[in-house]
Amino acid sequence: MTLEILYFASLRERVGVSRETVASDAxxxxxxxxxxxxxxxxxxxxxxxxxxxxCAVDQELAGLDAPLAGVRELAFFPPMTGG
Amino acid sequence: xSARVQQAAFDLAQELQGFGQGAGGIVTFTGxxxxxxxxxxxxxxxxxxGMTERLLGEYGARAAERFGLSDWRILHRHGDIQVxxxxxxxxxxxxxxxxxxxxxxxxxxxxxxxxxxxxxEIRRDGSTAWVAAKDSDEDDxxxxxxx
Numbered sequence: 096m097t098l099e100i101l102y103f104a105s106l107r108e109r110v111g112v113s114r115e116t117v118a119s120d121a122x123x124x125x126x127x128x129x130x131x132x133x134x135x136x137x138x139x140x141x142x143x144x145x146x147x148x149x150c151a152v153d154q155e156l157a158g159l160d161a162p163l164a165g166v167r168e169l170a171f172f173p174p175m176t177g178g
Numbered sequence: 179x180s181a182r183v184q185q186a187a188f189d190l191a192q193e194l195q196g197f198g199q200g201a202g203g204i205v206t207f208t209g210x211x212x213x214x215x216x217x218x219x220x221x222x223x224x225x226x227x228g229m230t231e232r233l234l235g236e237y238g239a240r241a242a243e244r245f246g247l248s249d250w251r252i253l254h255r256h257g258d259i260q261v262x263x264x265x266x267x268x269x270x271x272x273x274x275x276x277x278x279x280x281x282x283x284x285x286x287x288x289x290x291x292x293x294x295x296x297x298x299e300i301r302r303d304g305s306t307a308w309v310a311a312k313d314s315d316e317d318d319x320x321x322x323x324x325x
Contacts, residue, residue, distance in 0.1 A: 173308065
């Protein structure tokens with residue numbers, strides 16, 4: 096499947112792009128993180144500690160075990176600091 | 179009952195015009211950029227367009243249901259916001275004060291750690307630094323869960 100991956104805040108700076116299109120058969124967010132981490136040294140550094148990341152699957156906050164079947168948009172970012 | 183994300187400054191009095199008509203009490207909270215001991219010139223706020231607006235609407239609707247609000251409004255800015263300027267506001271209207279106070283507190287706890295905004299400090303010396311999420315914000319949010 097083809098996934099649109101978005102990065103926000105410090106994660107965007109680490110990866111070096113705000114979005115990229117990725118072909119993947121990853122079953123879960125966790126599996127996708129392993130694939131993304133292998134794309135470049137910058138990706139590897141950005142995804143070194145998955146537990147420190149937050150994720151949205153098709154614009155819904157999701158955990159690392161969220162399934163990716165049928166998903167189109169993934170976003171990765173640090174913990175949110177609104178308010 | 180509305181949630182809005184915008185870059186422009188806002189006027190609290192204008193936002194409250196016609197808000198909560200018929201309610202017994204209205205509570206408003208306004209967040210303002212601190213100067214952090216004189217070290218800051220501004221906050222830069224990034225968000226997730228589309229998702230942010232939708233989530234704020236969901237949190238508002240959830241607060242309305244839980245606390246029996248007759249009206250609510252959430253407004254959050256993005257972009258560069260100077261020290262002393264308003265970042266965001268929450269207003270809640272209810273028949274009695276406690277529901278309005280609690281709903282505003284509840285909404286702020288959700289906005290702090292579950293709304294896709296990220297703050298970056300723009301410092302007087304020209305450097306920038308992302309604001310880290312605080313464990314205490316998670317503790318605040320946990321107060322409302324399981325109930």
